[in-house]
Amino acid sequence: MRLRRHPLLYPIILLTLLCSTSALAERLYQVEAIVFRQSGELISAGQLPPDNWAQNALPVDSSNSRSTALNSEAAKLSPGNGYQVLLHQAWTQSVGDAAPSRIAINSDSESFGHYPVQGTISLKQGRYIELDSDIWVNQFEAGVLSDSERIKQSIRLKNNELTFLDNGSLGLLIRISAQ
Numbered sequence: 001m002r003l004r005r006h007p008l009l010y011p012i013i014l015l016t017l018l019c020s021t022s023a024l025a026e027r028l029y030q031v032e033a034i035v036f037r038q039s040g041e042l043i044s045a046g047q048l049p050p051d052n053w054a055q056n057a058l059p060v061d062s063s064n065s066r067s068t069a070l071n072s073e074a075a076k077l078s079p080g081n082g083y084q085v086l087l088h089q090a091w092t093q094s095v096g097d098a099a100p101s102r103i104a105i106n107s108d109s110e111s112f113g114h115y116p117v118q119g120t121i122s123l124k125q126g127r128y129i130e131l132d133s134d135i136w137v138n139q140f141e142a143g144v145l146s147d148s149e150r151i152k153q154s155i156r157l158k159n160n161e162l163t164f165l166d167n168g169s170l171g172l173l174i175r176i177s178a179q
Contacts, residue, residue: 040168153172
């Protein structure tokens with residue numbers, strides 16, 4: 001009954017609800033990924049990555065790149081311990097519940113549209129953050145792509161928790177943190 005006496009409260013309540021819903025719909029996360037090789041035999045993907053591997057994915061560039069924080073974890077992945085870090089990147093990524101957001105990650109040296117390490121990280125908000133990773137580790141002979149290994153997995157992530165994905169000869173450590 002009190003609301004009838006204060007008709008200005010209706011628009012304020014409605015505006016508050018709309019703002020809180022849109023704020024929950026999309027959130028900014030800091031994402032950090034380490035792609036590494038484990039000692040042992042290489043496991044070929046049996047196929048090469050497509051030329052449009054990064055289609056509709058935003059690249060990690062100066063606008064979203066961040067400093068890495070998992071440096072001590074990366075240091076443990078040393079050749080002396082039977083590992084080799086292939087890629088270590090951090091970036092910010094906007095994550096919503098409507099459609100997954102995709103980021104393209106890659107190492108530095110490109111050869112005919114492909115990189116030694118390339119792939120996409122897709123995140124979607126739900127009760128947990130849903131991750132779809134599709135990462136290729138490529139081998140080149142005389143500048144031509146000759147073979148690839150691949151990590152293609154889906155998993156649920158928790159905020160600020162380091163998660164390990166295993167693919168035999170390759171591994172991925174990933175952590176997301178809400179900003």
